Amino acid sequence: SQELxxxxxxxxxxxxxxxxxxxxxxxTLYGLYWxxxxxxxxxxxxxxxxxxxxxxxxxxxxxKLDEKKQQSSLHITASxxxxxxxxxxxxxxxxxxxxxxxxxxxLTVIP
Amino acid sequence: GAVxxxxxxxxxxxxxxxxxxxxxxxxxxxxxxxxxxxxxxKSLMLxxxxxxxxxxxxxxxxxxxxxxxxxxxxxxxxxxxxSAHPEDSSFYICSASxxxxxxxxxxxxxxxxx
Numbered sequence: 633s634q635e636l637x638x639x640x641x642x643x644x645x646x647x648x649x650x651x652x653x654x655x656x657x658x659x660t661l662y663g664l665y666w667x668x669x670x671x672x673x674x675x676x677x678x679x680x681x682x683x684x685x686x687x688x689x690x691x692x693x694x695x696k697l698d699e700k701k702q703q704s705s706l707h708i709t710a711s712x713x714x715x716x717x718x719x720x721x722x723x724x725x726x727x728x729x730x731x732x733x734x735x736x737x738x739l740t741v742i743p
Numbered sequence: 744g745a746v747x748x749x750x751x752x753x754x755x756x757x758x759x760x761x762x763x764x765x766x767x768x769x770x771x772x773x774x775x776x777x778x779x780x781x782x783x784x785k786s787l788m789l790x791x792x793x794x795x796x797x798x799x800x801x802x803x804x805x806x807x808x809x810x811x812x813x814x815x816x817x818x819x820x821x822x823x824x825x826s827a828h829p830e831d832s833s834f835y836i837c838s839a840s841x842x843x844x845x846x847x848x849x850x851x852x853x854x855x856x857x
Contacts, residue, residue, distance in 0.1 A: 672834045674850040736786035
């Protein structure tokens, strides 16, 4: 069952613009992961958040997990064409249990 | 280098035949592995949890007789698509964890049924 909702479903931005992708869980998360993918290719791990209120950054990408551990956002600053792809959040709700992905967000960056 | 290996990366089979996809953990043992399927431009859908030495746990709506999963050792899980049909054509990807918060994904396997 799909318990992770992402928004927006797709996003088209001009190069240089900032953007935010959201991932919402119906219940408290144990761990929240962000991945990037080109459809039909392997996953690129971006970040993992576990603590409420946690925030991590890597290059121009910042991910946050809210205090209740039910919502995460991924923010890209000054987007570039190389940022284009499908962004997936993934989560488990108890360690060792099934790992589910969010509904996905397709990002297009126009040069 | 890859710590979870999938094979084959691409396979074409005839309708009605069966095809096997392997998922290997290279540097660690995994009592549990997961299989996902990705439809065009969609997210990854969890199909089943592969448990070493016991039966796989299938997600609702996934046909266990169509997608046979065998986890015969701590480093190998296989997904067999039986009596494949064109609608089974898809991208399949597996994952495994050595424990804790670390999850490794395979590079995926493209299945085309003609």
